[in-house]
Amino acid sequence: MEEVDVEPTTTPIPGFDSNQKHLGFVWGPGDILVYETIYKASGGSAGGCPFVHEVRKDEDIYSPILRKLFNESHHIFVGLQRIREDLPMYHVSSLELIWNLCEVLFIDAAPAGSLVLHLLDWVRLHKADVDEKAREVLASESPAEHQAYWDVVISYVLQGRMDEARQVLVKQAALQPAARVMFKLLDNLLMKMPIFNPGETQTLTEFDVKWRHWREEVDHCLQDQSFASNRHLEDICKILVGDEDVLLEYKELLSTWYHFLVTRLLFSHPTVKPTELHYYAQVLTTTLYMIQKPLDSILLAAFEFDIHQVIKDCSIALNNWWFVGHLTDLLDHCKLLQSHNLHFGSNLREFLLLEYASGLFTHHSLWQLAVDYFDHCPEFGRVYLELQIERVPLDTERKALKVIRICEQRQMTEQVRSICKIMAKKALRNNRLGSALSWSIRAKDAAFATLISERFLQDYCAKGTFSDLDLIDNLGPAMLLSDRLTFLGKYREFHRLYGEKRFSDAAKLLLSLMTAKIAPHSFWMTLLTDALPLLEQKEVIFSADQTHELMFCLEELTSGKSVPTPDRPMQVLGYTPPYPLSNVCFPFNLLIHCFIICSNLYSCLARG
């Protein structure tokens, strides 16, 4: 087992004293179920506790603000999988800090010369308080005498914002006309400070020469004691030559080690190469500032261009996979992640996305976002989705339809069938036969369609009439889904034909139901009984051939081979009817009916 990088956090369970009893637990998809066992910590056992606690691990996903973030980033993530887009700014400041730094170092990959400028921008973005203070100072009655005046000037210099520094200095210069020359001199130096311009044709070497030249000039002024009479101006001058001791004096204004780092680079090594960054960063962090917060170690790892360490530290520090998942995905798209194979075979990007998406899936509402993430995890995404999608609770038909659509779009036929079956069973339980049939059609589930038809037929046998005629009369091609359903539709058609007095059509249909083996054997008795009124008509309805066939059917029915038992068709399906079939199928009545039918048949034959 690996060493633990950080101390794990402890979550106390209310009402539970770990000194007294042992705790039992089991993992869930996004939470842990915890209970008090009967075993005492000191050995032996005592009465248990009836409570089971659910411990959720991720509070973040329930925050409404973060939900907006998740939805927006999902939108962007899906777009990114097709093309690369510009990243938005996120409003959570540490995340922003890390993200922007990663942009500068990894994605924009600024080379020497521009690197310092980009880093300066990064620092400025996250130190907005300077401008606020400046506004306050300048708005006051006498800005040059404001207690924060010099702080403002120096802060601007430390951030490399020479123009702003000069503008504020003017106020002081106005107050001290006698020192006008000195102020003019400093103003000049600040103005002439060379700034590398990547657009120009100036090479890095040329810039370096210029910069050294300017630096010498500043140093000269210092040696000359030109600013000796004003401590502040002298400090500024020393900062310009990169005097570390003075920089240290202004540690408070710099406030963070990375600001210190960037400022120092600006005034000592403006042509620093990306590969040299880590050296300066390390020196700083080991001698001057202590690395305390997780944020610091993440930033340090970034400066060291150790992408994997950045991701690892982020994973530990942040309690939600959102940031890390998206960052890794972005880096992967820029081809910056070597396939860092984890021991169970999936690469780092996929692993993190799977973790993030699984977290989303435990949320009652955000599970839909997770689907797209799983789609873009080529190795395990599908398996994860298959396992998770069946766990989504289905309270309404509308939700079930959405889940099914997701499965259908991904050819997850097993899951479609299973969900449709759940919904169909629920409908059947509530006697919604039309709904149940609708679900069976969606799943192309012939077995269930047969079950539904059996229910209809049972109803008919019990009551003597059909229920839900609107459904049976309008089955359409759905009728072909199962033999039993076809029979149901056709049998109803027979009744309709009979009702319309289209007797010969009715007779033909009735016979075909038996001869074409559409009708289940259990129903043949009913059909033959239905034939009786047709046989009793004055006009001959059944032809000689048809009559023969009827007799043949009767014979088949009464012979030992296929004696119908009431429950046989049901047993085939493994389904026990809740109430017995009508007494039409009792053997006693069977014989009587046979006798009646036989006599009718023979009288027909005699006539015709």
Place this chain on the structure above:
Amino acid sequence: MMEGINAKYVSQKISKTRWRPVSSSSLQQPDIFATGSWDNEDNKISIWSIGENGISGLDNEFEGDPQLVCEHKHNGDVLDLQFLDQDRIVTASSTGAVIIFRHHHNSQTLSVSQLWERAHHYPCDNAPCTGIVCNSPEIVTVGEDGRIILFRADQEGVLRTIENADSSTIHDVTFLRTTEILTVNSIGQLKIWDFRQQGNEPSQILSLTGDRVPLHCVDRHPNQQHIVATGGQDGMLCIWDVRQGNMPFSLMEAHSAEMWEVHFHPSNPDHLFSCSEDGSLLHWETSSNSDTPSFLQGGRNTSIVSRSAIAPAGGNQSLISSWLTGDSSKGRLETTHMLPSQTLSVNSLDVLGQCLVCGTDGEAIYVNRRVPI
């Protein structure tokens, strides 16, 4: 069509959006809409404002960015939502309840005004109420239990119930006349019910021959009472003339997944809007029936659609025809996508005047105030 439309993320999946009605005499554009959420542990209905009349927030980045006016907890998913009048909203809940909320304008709050708790129900389980249509003070609701219920706002009890009106789920309902409604169900049937008749049988049943595709939405033409549009599980848009037997007037391939809502534009019914699970919202525009091609009519259509006047035969082109009554097959049809691609399901839309609002499963609301109609 894409300009002037921005997403507002609202931290809840939106199941329904509806504009508050504006009085027919005023030429004002609508400025208030209501939304209902679904799939949350705590669902809500919310009222939003986009106009100058509304309350503008501090970070009003985009012009007309919807601002929340007030909201109220809702027990269960909001499966349908309709404005009964300027002050009252009726909702259909997944618990089977039908609820009337009152919007108090002076305090800008919502409160429950009336509640029929298990209006739709099974003997043991809950049966969601799936659709509502209002003709103040009458309210008709339908549900998964296959019941049709007639209420009167301000009356406590139920006015009339048609028990077991359908053996499958009824998904939507609309008024054809003041005494006649039309329902659509999950086995692809349209049924017309006449309230003047007693009994529990529909006066007419229509359905597509062919597969029994579940129908999810229906809307009646604002001016012609016999014309309805339906949409269902296969994303096909059908226009029916209910007087004319069993065949729909026209069938059009619209979406690649369930069509959740279809709406004729209330004042300009040459325009129709549909939204779907596939994340798209379509704007359909037909030109009126006339022997004169539209570009010679002057002033009506600024864009000339270069289609042949006769619907193309065969192939995988669906039948295209004007949906207004008449025998012309010389109709033209233009379809426009109104949203940027890659949204999750668009569950609901509403259109009034030049304003369109819709809500998605991506927890976003889109408002367009310059719909070209």
